[in-house]
Amino acid sequence: MASNSKHDLYDAAKADRLGFWAAQANQLSWHKPFTKTLDWSNPPFAKWFEDGQINASYNCLDRHVLEGRGDKTAILFEGEPGDTKTYSYSQLLAETKKAANALLDLGVRSGDRVAIYMPMIPETVIAILAVARIGAVHSVVFGGFSADSLRSRINDAQAKLVITADGGFRKGKAHALKEAVDQALLDNSCPSIEHVLVVQRTKTDVAMSAKDVWWHDALAKASPEHEAEGFDSEHPLFILYTSGTTGKPKGILHTTGGYLTGASYSHKVVFDLQRDTDIYWCTADVGWITGHSYVVYGPLANGATQVIYEGTPDSPNFERWWEIIAKYKVSIFYTAPTAIRTFMKIGRAVVDGHDLTSLRVLGSVGEPINPEAWHWYHDVVGGSRCEIVDTWWQTETGSIMISPIPHAFKTKSGSAQRPIPGITVGIVDENGVPVKKTADGSEAGYLTIDEPWPSMLRGVWGDPDRYVETYWSRFKGKYFAGDGARFDGDGDIWLLGRIDDVIKVSGHRLSTAEIESALVEHHWVAEAAVVGAKDEITEQAVVAFVILRQDELGDAPNEEEIGKVLRSWVTEKIGAIARPRQIMVVSELPKTRSGKIMRRLLKDVAEGRPVGDTTTLADSSVMTAINDKLHDGAND
């Protein structure tokens, strides 16, 4: 069904793209107004709203209080054990001011990096907004990452402080976090860290050393007064590490004015946010970009009321999410296809028992949503009544790029459809030539973003060349997203998944190279090749092929034991999300004559398909040998 106002937005953006973005930016409150919208004189280095000054924390908090919305609920927190807490915008501001002063008391200054390694609790949002408030740069590290991963991220960003908690509640248990921080910092292995600020959540015993400070003590001592100053629009706001095609995660850098414009505008438009009546809930952890843009910055800049839930969907049972939606009368719900597929498998009974009639917009993010999952989401969760927005975007894009807009046009199960107003995308072939559109659509090609946009990444922390090489070199003048896509006959876009060695497990982004380097760090492993194999629930699952070092095996355990040990090893090195579903011990890996591992063939094996063309292999008998081992089954 067409609604004129929604179409006006597309028309306005088309008629004057930069004017459109300036108007969106002007929805925010600027300490100093900008006069220049975009400087693209030195591509791919963009400057948006360059001469303006802004404070992200002020926009998420003070502005609402000053405009009379201080009593409006900002956060409806539901802890996993069932404890609850509500924060109004005034309360959130008061806590953030104290936290900002506590950070200043600990010596943190504008431009310093602060690592945040936290569970999903309100203090995490407060910590983020406090860091932003004083112009420091946050680097949130997902609480499920291991101590090793945390250490490498702290060191790459040279963080001065870590904010953590004793732990958080997950799956009915207290999951320790401070312990992992201690391990990361052991033997002065993160020399840049001066202090660790610790929120008390689970009340488990933690060892506090001289540099550790309790959050509640620091805030109790801190002044409650803090006036937010404006920072340049291009002042760094945060770094968020994500996996690329190499072994080392890259720190994606976002800056203030453009990012906040993209996050708040897209949140309002894509979810059709009605500030005074909607109850919004995004299930993402703040450790991912979705949590940054659609738990912290987007909803708070827009003055929304949102639910934050600490735990997992199955705690104490699979009724939990649906109970929460019914309890708080959630009207906008945003989650990942993996979760939907999990519930599909469990069956609709867990959903049907709850009153979900408050829902009106349902969002999907992180991976392609297959038509079956889309229909289930639409019919079972949405009672065939809600709008579904399948949102395509990336850590690098900062905010949603491709998505339907509720009520603007008819949605399709499985297609993210169109770039949102203000965004220009294309699909090109190998040579950068736009794919030809036919009556049936087009061939598959590479997705590009063709013009700079406000919330685009500004670089890779400490590695300007990598920014240019990874994103802007493949197709001249265009941002290369790393995804395959095609148009259908209506000109709608269908995303086809990553075309590089990045894999998606439950919507989490992992690099095959990163898992391979973790595996070869184990003394048993001589060589490793990792592929993402199709998985019914998680979209892809990690399957690893390893060649063992016979000399290191000693009292060789059997293959099943080896698999177990190596799977735990990956958990320890990276985190449980990277744990392989299966480890296959092989004696050779399929390689081309130039020594490149042919993952395509390993993927065939991992997905149980007949192995494809092996003619380019240096030794084609390798695949026969691997295939002969196929019947070993998974390690689980």
Ligand code: PRX
């Ligand atoms: O492959 C695309 C997939 O997720 C990748 C980006 O991952 P990340 O930076 O972790 O951000 C995830 C949350 C924004 C993309 O390159 N992806 C994300 N959303 C979709 C998607 N694939 C298909 N459909 C989507 N809606």
